[in-house]
Amino acid sequence: MLASLKRILPLAFCAALHGQILADGHVHITNRVYWEGIDPWKPQPVGQFDYARARAGGVNFVIENVAPYGYNTYNTTVKHAGRLIETFHRTLEAHRDQMELALTSADVRSIVARGKLAVMLSIEAGFDQEGDIDILRLWYRLGVRVIQFSSQATTAYADSSVRGGAKWSGINEKGRRLIAEMNRLGMLIDISHATEAAQRQIVAASRAPVVASHVALRAICSNPSNLSDDVLRALVAKGGMIGIHSAAEQIGQRYYDWSRGKPSIPVNGVTREDILFGEMSLIRSPNRDYGEYIDALDAQQGDRWRRFYSQPWHESSEGEAVVPSIDDWVAHVAHAIAIGGPRSVAIGLDLTNARSTLKNFDASHYPELVEALRKHNLATPEILGENWLRVFDSARVSN
Numbered sequence: 103m104l105a106s107l108k109r110i111l112p113l114a115f116c117a118a119l120h121g122q123i124l125a126d127g128h129v130h131i132t133n134r135v136y137w138e139g140i141d142p143w144k145p146q147p148v149g150q151f152d153y154a155r156a157r158a159g160g161v162n163f164v165i166e167n168v169a170p171y172g173y174n175t176y177n178t179t180v181k182h183a184g185r186l187i188e189t190f191h192r193t194l195e196a197h198r199d200q201m202e203l204a205l206t207s208a209d210v211r212s213i214v215a216r217g218k219l220a221v222m223l224s225i226e227a228g229f230d231q232e233g234d235i236d237i238l239r240l241w242y243r244l245g246v247r248v249i250q251f252s253s254q255a256t257t258a259y260a261d262s263s264v265r266g267g268a269k270w271s272g273i274n275e276k277g278r279r280l281i282a283e284m285n286r287l288g289m290l291i292d293i294s295h296a297t298e299a300a301q302r303q304i305v306a307a308s309r310a311p312v313v314a315s316h317v318a319l320r321a322i323c324s325n326p327s328n329l330s331d332d333v334l335r336a337l338v339a340k341g342g343m344i345g346i347h348s349a350a351e352q353i354g355q356r357y358y359d360w361s362r363g364k365p366s367i368p369v370n371g372v373t374r375e376d377i378l379f380g381e382m383s384l385i386r387s388p389n390r391d392y393g394e395y396i397d398a399l400d401a402q403q404g405d406r407w408r409r410f411y412s413q414p415w416h417e418s419s420e421g422e423a424v425v426p427s428i429d430d431w432v433a434h435v436a437h438a439i440a441i442g443g444p445r446s447v448a449i450g451l452d453l454t455n456a457r458s459t460l461k462n463f464d465a466s467h468y469p470e471l472v473e474a475l476r477k478h479n480l481a482t483p484e485i486l487g488e489n490w491l492r493v494f495d496s497a498r499v500s501n
């Protein structure tokens with residue numbers, strides 16, 4: 103019976119049937135629940151990811167990244183991260199029969215064995231721009247087990263490769279104290295979006311393995327936000343691993359060459375950059391502020407967000423011609439293995455909205471990704487998910 107099922111069902115479904123892990127280590131949906139009130143367990147007509155489609159495609163473990171995009175300054179980051187975490191917990195409560203919060207790799211395995219989606223909680227784009235160690239501890243208490251160390255903008259403790267420049271030539275003493283505390287708590291450190299100097303210093307300072315949850319490799323696509331082989335080697339030497347991104351400009355050299363310097367195509371007047379950096383256009387009220395600033399910021403960001411997801415985004419016809427394929431994505435996996443071995447790499451697609459990913463790809467296409475890996479003899483349990491679990495098991499360092 104099982105043998106005949108195996109022939110009929112895509113490999114991803116079979117993996118789920120056998121309790122094997124099929125993980126995407128970098129997904130986002132909570133921001134949409136907060137701003138748009140969507141149900142992430144209903145397939146969405148706009149945007150590339152939701153739990154419904156991922157689950158139907160055989161995914162049984164995700165790392166959900168709440169992200170206070172646009173809230174990049176002192177005080178606003180913590181406020182918005184807190185609201186998103188509260189939203190995530192409401193989603194968990196409303197869908198107890200479909201998903202559960204995982205705090206450890208053992209939790210992931212038992213949740214998957216019960217037939218539900220295991221979800222680990224992560225913060226991208228800044229846990230607190232000031233780097234307050236008690237805010238870090240608070241997020242841990244609320245279930246956060248992964249933190250992307252560098253933000254969308256340079257913080258009081260680490261440089262960002264996205265915005266803000268190299269203020270610290272990497273990370274500073276406060277950053278090192280935060281890393282020590284994350285090691286003590288057992289919070290996994292994500293080096294995505296750090297400058298290369300910061301990435302090297304985070305890897306060196308951490309006593310536990312670190313990850314880059316959603317990156318691609320510069321040796322295959324020269325986009326400077328991709329990881330160098332040197333940083334990959336250093337990260338792997340510490341026991342860490344990377345998740346391979348799906349963004350076309352990071353996977354495909356031809357797409358990256360074509361897209362360089364071109365402005366983003368907006369949706370209903372709103373670009374991805376408006377969403378990520380919205381706050382920069384507002385000015386704080388100079389004197390007493392009885393909530394006017396956050397009201398104005400919320401109104402601006404909420405309006406932009408809802409417009410951004412109001413209709414499907416379309417690539418230009420020129421861009422469409424150079425969008426990379428799933429096999430191009432597999433080439434990054436193969437290169438990571440060549441440099442770091444089979445324990446160095448897994449899936450971290452960062453599916454979102456308003457940018458091209460892989461040809462004709464969204465969250466309903468995980469089975470094709472698994473099939474492409476299988477074609478290259480790379481659909482191993484490690485790459486499909488076990489590598490993620492391994493790094494969680496070693497994130498805590500006792501003194």
Ligand SMILES: [Zn+2]
Pocket residue numbers: 226294295316452
């Ligand atoms: Zn990111």
